[in-house]
Structures are given as structure tokens and as C-alpha cells.
Amino acid sequence: MNKNSSNTMALAPNTSNKRETVCIFGTGDFGRALGHKMIQSGYPVVYGSRSTQISNLIPKDAEVLGHAEAAQKAAIIIIAIQRQHYNFLTPLAEVLRGKVLVDISNNLKLNQYPESNAEHLAQLLPGSKVVKAFNTVSAWALQSGTLDASRQVFVCGDDVAAKEMVMNIVRALGLTPVDKGSLLAAQEIENYPLQLFPMWKFPIFLSLGLTAFFFLYCVVLDIIYTYIYEKNDFSFFIAITIPNRVCPVMALILLALVYLPGIFAAIIQLYRGTKYRRFPDWLDKWMQCRKQLGLIALAFASLHAVFTLVTPLRAFASWRTGKGIISQALNNKTEPLDHTNAWLSDSYLALGILGFFLFVLLGITSLPSVSNNVNWREFRFVQSKLGYLALIMCTAHTLVYGGKWFLSPSAYKWYLPNIYILSLIVPCAVLVVKFVLIFPCIDKRLTQIRQGWERNPKYSKQSNHVINKSAV
Amino acid sequence: MNKNSSNTMALAPNTSNKRETVCIFGTGDFGRALGHKMIQSGYPVVYGSRSTQISNLIPKDAEVLGHAEAAQKAAIIIIAIQRQHYNFLTPLAEVLRGKVLVDISNNLKLNQYPESNAEHLAQLLPGSKVVKAFNTVSAWALQSGTLDASRQVFVCGDDVAAKEMVMNIVRALGLTPVDKGSLLAAQEIENYPLQLFPMWKFPIFLSLGLTAFFFLYCVVLDIIYTYIYEKNDFSFFIAITIPNRVCPVMALILLALVYLPGIFAAIIQLYRGTKYRRFPDWLDKWMQCRKQLGLIALAFASLHAVFTLVTPLRAFASWRTGKGIISQALNNKTEPLDHTNAWLSDSYLALGILGFFLFVLLGITSLPSVSNNVNWREFRFVQSKLGYLALIMCTAHTLVYGGKWFLSPSAYKWYLPNIYILSLIVPCAVLVVKFVLIFPCIDKRLTQIRQGWERNPKYSKQSNHVINKSAV
């Protein structure tokens, strides 16, 4: 491109001074906002409209003509009208032949029509070159210039040159075009602005379900049991005590669930003796939402940290402290420092703090701008090495804190195990299997498999010179 | 482009191997740094200088010639000299005819000259194609390669091809060009590096003013009043107690001020019965600094959280705790747990923690890299739904905490209301009006208006097929 320009232009470029004219069909909100922005960026804009009366809302420097006249003035026509009105374009088919039509429409529901709006348009006007673009941008953001959530513009289309023309306009408006391939991608692009955190759905529902279960479990054991057998009303535990029991349990389990699919993947690869077969679907999906699971775990861990730190501010805590001290004072004695207790209390606090610290590091590394600036080796080092270290620390934190209750029979109210015991099952299982997997003999075999070695190479015929860029 | 290249090059590209030569006028800091970086990126560089003695600071591979000879060697000339020396270029007008001149100069003050440096250059040399670029990049960052704050290079110019050539150089240097349109934008681009958080100015001054007011209010009521009427010297309250009273008040008021303009906008739209008229200027400006207001509110909320958590570490707090316990011990009695108190204390703590948690979530979502990765629906969900939830939680936190003082006459020292009461006015007003606005009958009308419906469509003539991409 560089070269090209300077070749054709020799040492003094003398191509013309203007950008090509863009035509916009439709003078609605988005048509006007886009036209305004384009004029700002130096494009002559002509509107195609039924009524050519100039509304005072249309940008001043734009021309307003009938549809056919407007279309003749430009190579690119932006179709800023709703899908249900596309039919009125068919009479214009001759005028639009060979032109680039930019479909910017959105639907109100996911997969509202069998085919995407852009494909529908392409079928109506087979002589035109349809490109899907701009539907992810908000009219309001275009006008006000505060493009916080939408610098990326997804573009797709079957004609490469037409797509390139549209992508150049996108760049000229200060936005980032993302080429999503052929017009088949239009459905996905039209669904995109209607999505609400699709990757987060499963992790969030899983967490909500588990949280509800553990919350009820604690209410039964800590409030109802106490009320029935000890006649004590601890209903106010619902506000802080029980949330602060559920949050660490959820954080630990979810963090373990981040590393569990990796364990499954390793076992499946070892069993099959090859990496050249797809994982089952559920495992694939699970592996793709590990980041979300980890971030929700971090949220629970943060809540646990804050709930714990406010403990001394609670009326209940100061009442309990006071009671303990007064009973000592009334007995006229000062208990000596219990060294075992001091060790235990300081250890689990220190383990928790370090585990949480590593956890927050993991969270920061998963910020898009940070992870964009590290290479794969660094990303894997942080997410795998530091992640396992965080899991070990948090499991140890729970073990040291809850350890004293494991063997005490009072921990088994109504023969139900304490919530700490439940929370340790998954993390301990993950850590034990991972410990087995890093035994040299197993680890060596796994590394071989991941570099392309196969125990039984009947599944696929591989060329000999496989580049060993292993993954996961 | 793609297509183009492979067309002209058939299946074996054979264009020449070199980038075009770039000429730099001026061997100052920035000229040298830019030359160095360009040579690294494969551009032959020739310097135009009065003295052609080669300084040891000029990059080794660069040629140094007189201005006229240097200019003849290249199509692009970077003018790395100060505006006050531009006059010496006029004798070179013939040599520079048709060349691309890149103005990289900066001023020392905002709007220092009536017209921008680039426009001044274009007037001096009407035969040349002036492009403004690179002025936002720091020489030191170019040299050291640590381009933390300046990957974006704003480019503007009247000649599209010339601008494209400069943008290609920008890309080749590993930077991101941003096309800002015609040379009219040069003034804005020249002002940019001189700006100091322009969007933050109003929110920061507003916060400082309010903080000062509330601080003095607390000093008067908590220190001076106590000193006069109770003869107690609580001057040390200035360090923690009073800041921890002002911070939550500021956080709550500023958070409410984030949602207040949206309420005003809705009322104005309902009253006017159309969205096709501009909001008053003050409302526009207010809406554009909502993000800044929210982040300052988050800062105050964070300070409040930390100030609260250090409470048990304060000498004053342990003295007060000790006094309470000792008085019980000396009276030989243990007070039973006050359940109402336990409920109240745990509730406001839990509400505060959850509100703060949602608040931090909002803050994380407003990080540029995170908000770039969500679509508008998700962005609005977080900023509007979760934001209102945070406001509700924080208001409830304040109500539960301060509730007991509302009716107590001791809270009205010198007939002045307690600071908690003042802090609740704006948030409660916002929540009440918002509650009214989401009544089905009103909400439906508002949605219609935002989709383009007009009660009295005399204001603008709309084409019938308006695309209903609503905003806000």
C-alpha cells in the first residue's frame, strides 16, 4: 500500500483531495448520527428519502434527494431503514446494481428471522454487494463522541473489495473494524448487540444455585438447629455470619472448578493416547468459561475478605468479646496466651491473605488490556502456576481454620457434615489428581502427547513434520 | 487492498524492496528521535539542516543535507522546527510544492495563536499538502520504546492521500493512527497534549467544594459544639472520625448525581413529547461527565470503607471499648445480647458491603479495556440496572445506620440537621422519581418517545421508515 502510493504518486502525490461520496437511505436516528459523523470525517453525504423536505435535524452539509438520485451519486449506500421496509428497495434494483449496500439494521430479538437481515437484503438485490456493519454502534454514542463500549465495528460480506471499502470508512470514523468473514456471519453480528453476557450465563446460574443451597444448609444448621435445641435466636446471622460462611465455600469450590476441566482433559488425553480427538462438548464448554468461573470465585473471595474484616465492628462481636473479658475479670484471673491457638489463628489468616493476594493478581492479569500485553508463556505461568498456588493456599487456609471441627462430633448436627467439609471435597480432589499428574513418568507422557506423539496412530494420518506448538 | 496487491503482483509479488525516503527538517530532540525510530522501521531518512556537519547525536544511518537538497529526495517532509521559524520555509516553496509536509509542532499554551500551527504552515506554503501528526507522542518515549501513554497518534489534513501516507508511517512505527478529519482539527490536536484532565475539572471542583462544606459542617457540630457545651476536646476527630463522616456522604450524593441527569432527561422528553430536540447545554455537559462523577464517588466510598475498617485499630476506639467493658465488670454484671442492635448493626454492614461491591463492579466495567469488550446492551445493563441497585443499597445502608438519629432531638445541635439527613435528600429524590418513571403507563410512553414517536410532530419532518435504534 505504502509502496503503491508512492509509486503512483512519484515524489509529489497529486491524487484528488476528497473522500468518495456516501449515500444514506433513511433519515432516522442512526442515519442522521452516522451522516453527521461522516461529514465530520470529510465524507460528502447525500441522503435518500421519500420526502426531500430538509428537516432541521439532518446535518447541515448533507444533501437530501429522492432515493434513486441519491443512489446514483455514490458507490456506497448505507441502508438505515428497518427490515420490514426492505421491499421498497426492489424497484431500485437497477440503480443499486454493483453498488455496495451497507446493512446496519438490528432486530429486537435473538434469531428473530430465519435468515439475517443482511442475507435477506442480498437475496432481494442479488446485483448489489451487501456488507453488514455498524449495527453494534449506538446512535447516541456516535453523536456524543463517548464511544465507551463500542469502538469495535464487526464487518462481514461476500465481496472482499466492498468490505475493504466499508472498513476504510470505519477506520476514518475513528472506530476499529473487525472482519468477521463472509455474509454467513451476519446472523451472529446481528445477534451480538442483543446478547447479555452469554459466556457468563452458565457460571452465574451455577453460582446462584450453589449459593442458595449452601445458604439454606447454613440456615438449617446454624439458626434452626440452634433455635430448636439451644433455644437461642440467632436469626441476625442471616445478615453477615452466614454470608461469610457461604462466600468462602463458594470461592473455594469455584476456584477448584476452574482447574478441574484441565485435569479431566489430561486424563482423557492420557487414556486415549492422543490429542488429535476432540474433547466431549461439555468439557469444551466448561474450558471456555473458566475465566468467568474464576472471576466469580474472586468476587466471592473479596466479599469473604470484607465480611471478615468488618467482624470487629459488629455489635454481636463486641458483645461476645466483652462477655469473655468480663467473665475472666470477675473470676479475678488472666488467662495466659495460648500459643497453639496463636499459631493456628495467625497461620490461617496469613494463608488466607496470601491466597487472596494471588487470586487478585490472577484477576488483574485477566483484564483484557493486561492479558493483551503478555505472551502465552507468561499468561500460562500466571494462570496455571500462580493459580494452583492460590488454590493450594486457599485450601490450606480452609483446612487450618476448619480443621478442629472435622473430628469433633458437635460439628455433625443432625448427622450433616459441616459446610467446611463439603467445601473441601472438590479442591482436595483436584490437588491430589494434579499431584499425581506431575509425577515425572506421567508428566513426560502427557508432554509427549501434547507435542503430537500418539500411542496408537490409527486415528489420523499425520504428516511427519508437525510443528510442536503445543496448547493448553 | 488485498485484492489489489495480488492482482497487480499476480502470484509472485515483485515490487521493490524498500520503503520510501522520509525527510526531516530540524535536528532537535524530536527530529532525532523520530528519525531513529523510522530508520529502525526500515525508512531511509535524510535530515535537512542549516549546518550539514554531522552531529554524533543524529542516527548513524541518516544522511544530513541542506534543506533544499534533502527535500528533493523525499515525498514526505517532517517539519521538526518551531512555529516561529516557519518563515524560513517560504523561500523553499518551489521545492516543497506538491510534497507532504508533516507538522509535528506543539505550543506552550492552549490556543496560543489564533490559528493552529499546521494551518499557519498551510497558509505559508499553499502548494504543499500539510498533515498534522505526531505532536502527541513524546520524544523520550519514542527513544526508550516505553510508549505507555501515547500509542495513539492523531492525524488530520485536507488531502486524503497525503494523510493516508502519513498514517501508514504511523502504523509502521508500531503506533495507532487516529484520523481526526480535515486540517480544521489541527487546533484541537495541538491543544490535546496541553490538556490536563478536561473532563475531570468540573466533577473534581464540585467534589472539593462539597467536601470542604461538609468538613466544616462536621467540625462545627462535632468538635466546636462539643467543646463549648460538653468541655470535651475531640480535636483529633479531624484525622479520622470526620473524614469518615464526610466520605460516605460525598459518595452517596455523587452517586445520586450520576443518575439525576438521566431523570431530568426523561422528564424533559416526557414533557416535550419528543426526543428530537436537544437537551439544554448544562444537561448535555452533566451527562457527559457522569462517568467521572461516578469514579470520584467510588473513590470516596473506598476511603469510607478503609476508614471504617481501621476503626478497631484506633487508640480512641480501644479506650472506648475498654471503658464500656470495665464499667460492666465493676458493676459485676454482664449485659445480655441486644438482638435489635445486633440486627441493625449486621444489616447496615451487610447493605454497605453489597452496595460497595456493586459499586466496585461498576468501576471495573468502566475501565476502557473492559467496556470495549461489552456491547451496548451489556454496558447499559451494568451501568443502569446494577448502578441503581448500588444506589438503593447505599441509600438503605445510610438509612439503617443513621435512622435512629432522625427523630432524636440530640441530633439537631444548634438546630442544624445531622449530616446523614443532608446526604439522603438527593438519593431519595432520585429513587422516588425513578420509581414513578418505571410505572408501566409512564415507562411505555417514554419507550415510545425514545423509539421515535412524537406527540406533536410539528418540530421535524421524519421519513416514515425510521430505524428504531434507541439511545440512552
Next chain:
Amino acid sequence: MNKNSSNTMALAPNTSNKRETVCIFGTGDFGRALGHKMIQSGYPVVYGSRSTQISNLIPKDAEVLGHAEAAQKAAIIIIAIQRQHYNFLTPLAEVLRGKVLVDISNNLKLNQYPESNAEHLAQLLPGSKVVKAFNTVSAWALQSGTLDASRQVFVCGDDVAAKEMVMNIVRALGLTPVDKGSLLAAQEIENYPLQLFPMWKFPIFLSLGLTAFFFLYCVVLDIIYTYIYEKNDFSFFIAITIPNRVCPVMALILLALVYLPGIFAAIIQLYRGTKYRRFPDWLDKWMQCRKQLGLIALAFASLHAVFTLVTPLRAFASWRTGKGIISQALNNKTEPLDHTNAWLSDSYLALGILGFFLFVLLGITSLPSVSNNVNWREFRFVQSKLGYLALIMCTAHTLVYGGKWFLSPSAYKWYLPNIYILSLIVPCAVLVVKFVLIFPCIDKRLTQIRQGWERNPKYSKQSNHVINKSAV
């Protein structure tokens, strides 16, 4: 480009509908993943393989041919085979003449071979145009679409047009090409994915060394000394008490080390009377890892904050509190509030909170996405003005907290100074010298030097019209 397209295409673009064919040599992991992604983006893909039996792992729409036939079909050939097999390409030299060969290989070790793989390939096939690209992308990420850590693709090559063609493919795959210049950069690009936080190495080793030293220092003075002379076993101090003594010391020293090189640079510039000479190497390196030093300091400060906040939860703390209160109760007296103590305790807490708050602000500003959105003036304002303010606050926090121990002889166990005294040396030195440097007479001279003035301009011959874009 824009212009170009619309010129050749008039108002109805009619270039062909397809992207150019891409050939991939090698059907290993990465070859398959890349082929898959390219087909998705609309490129016809043809594989060159020894065995032309179609494996079920190769993307369905791809053709598989022998190497020579495959190469003839495309202008771009991606060499997805390992370096040790490159020799088999030499017989194909005639077929590959003039083609663009994309070397995507990686090594297993840093600088494994004397020359880079890409340069090796270029030597084997001098008639082809070798471009290095894609080696920083992970096969797994390409397949799963979760490109968290690798949107950037470094590209280098001697032929500009060939490089441009490859960069267009990179863009079409939804990745960001970064032009790193000529093929000489291939070594650096091949080393990149093998690096593990190279900029962090020195700061991390420095911190680990200092932390170990201070930890042992505290163990000796707080545990061993106490055990020997007071027969008290405080070994549990290892978990929280001593870490919470080491962390603030490390945070303060590292924060001061961030500002120390700037002080040195200013002194060197003042002494030399010019800025036109390079700083010594150690100073250059030190200045380039200031961000890393600052972030590690922030990590220590955060740990200090959390360690401090958990204090009231420790068994040791509640035992100590109880002991104090009980001894008062048994003596039948209540101590009055010590106002000096209340002032001191509240002051150092407030100073610490504000210092930490500013510190966190600095940390947030150094997130890539945030620092990309501020200009240099704003970046310097935050990092320099707010940074010094944070250093002043943290130093004052330490002085107020540790002040009482400076003069007490009991602080000098075994004639060793307390750790607080050690921690204050560097920050106080930095602040004192900085205070001297901002004296008007010195500051004016320094500003002159940084704007290009020289006391003794024999070192370099400068052109008169130096643009005064000063740095640092």
C-alpha cells in the same frame, strides 16, 4: 487506499469476489488451526503435505496436494514445519521463487540458533520473500477463539509489499499486526514467546533479596532476642507480625527507588550542563523498570494494609486487649483517654490511608488501557506529582508511627537500629534532594537544560531551530 479503490472501481466496484488463495506447508497443529481460521475468514486454503491422504483433522474445505502443486496455487505460503526440516524445501526453490514465505516457527530455548529461523529460511531460499509472523499466537487460542493473550501479531520482513500482504491476512483474521521492521527483528520476535516477564526480573530479584534480609533481621531482633533475654516464645510472629513489619518497609523503600533515578538524572544533567549525552547504562535500565518497581511496591503496600486490618481478628491481639482491660478492671480504675496518643494513632492511620489511596490511583493509571487514554502531560502529572505526594504521605506515616522509637534506647537491641529507621533512609534522602532541586534557581536551570540549553555546547553541534519538546 480509499481513493485508489474508488478510482479504479468508479461508482460500482466490480473487482472479484474472492480473497487470494493461501498455501500452508505442514498439517501439524498450528498449520491446521491457522488453515481453519483462514477458511472462516474467506481465504481458499490449500495444504502442501508429503502424504496427500486427507486426514479428518484437516479443515473440510481445504485442498491437500503435494508441496510443489500446492505452492503453485498461491502467492503466499505459510511454512508450518519445524526448522530442522527446512532443508527439504531447497529442491522446491524454483517453485518458491518470488513467493512470500511466512515463517511461523518457534524455538524451544532463547537464542537457540546463531541466526533466527526466518533468516535461516531466507538464506536457504534467496529467491523467496520471507516474512516472520504468527509465531506469538497459540494454536489452541486460534481454534477456540479465546484470544486473551495474543491479539498482537508481530510481523517483520525485508520486502515491504510481502509484509503488507501478510499484515492484511493478520487483520482479516481479527488480529492486530505490529510491524517490527526488517528480518533482523526475527530473532527478537522468535524470542518473544519464550520470554517470562523480562522487565520484571531485576525488580523481583531485588525485592526478594531485600525481603529475605529484612525478614531475617526481624526474626533475629523480635524472636531470637526476645527468646534469649526475655524467655518469651514469640515464634508465631513469623506468620503475621513480622510480614507486617517487612511489607511496609519494602513498600516504602521500593517506592523511593522509583523516584531515585529521576533525582540522579537531574543531578547528572545539572553537573554536565547538557541533556545531549546518554545516561550511564545502569541508570537507563533503572529508569525503564520504574513501573515494575512501583507495582511491586504497591503489592507490598496492599499486603501491609490487609495484614494490618486483620490485627483485631488475631488470637494474640484479643489476648493482649483482654489482658490490658482486665488489669485495669482488677485495679478498679478506668484510665482516661490519652489525647496525645489518640492524635498520634489517628494521624498515622489517616496518613497511611491517604498515601495508600494515592498509591492505588498510581497503580490504576499504569494499567495499559488507562494510560493509553491519557496524554503525556496527564501521565506525568499523575506519575510525578501524585507519586511524590504518595511518597511524602507514606514517609510521614512511617515517621509518625515509628517516631517514638527513634530515641528510645530499647529500640537498639544488640546495637542494631530498628527496621523503621532503616526503611526511612532512602525515602528521606529522595525527598530532601528533590526539595533542593525544586528551589527556583536550580529548577530554572534544569528546565533550560531540558529544553535544549547547554552550558558548554562543545559536545554537539545543534541546528538553531530545535523544537523544544522536552522529555522525562
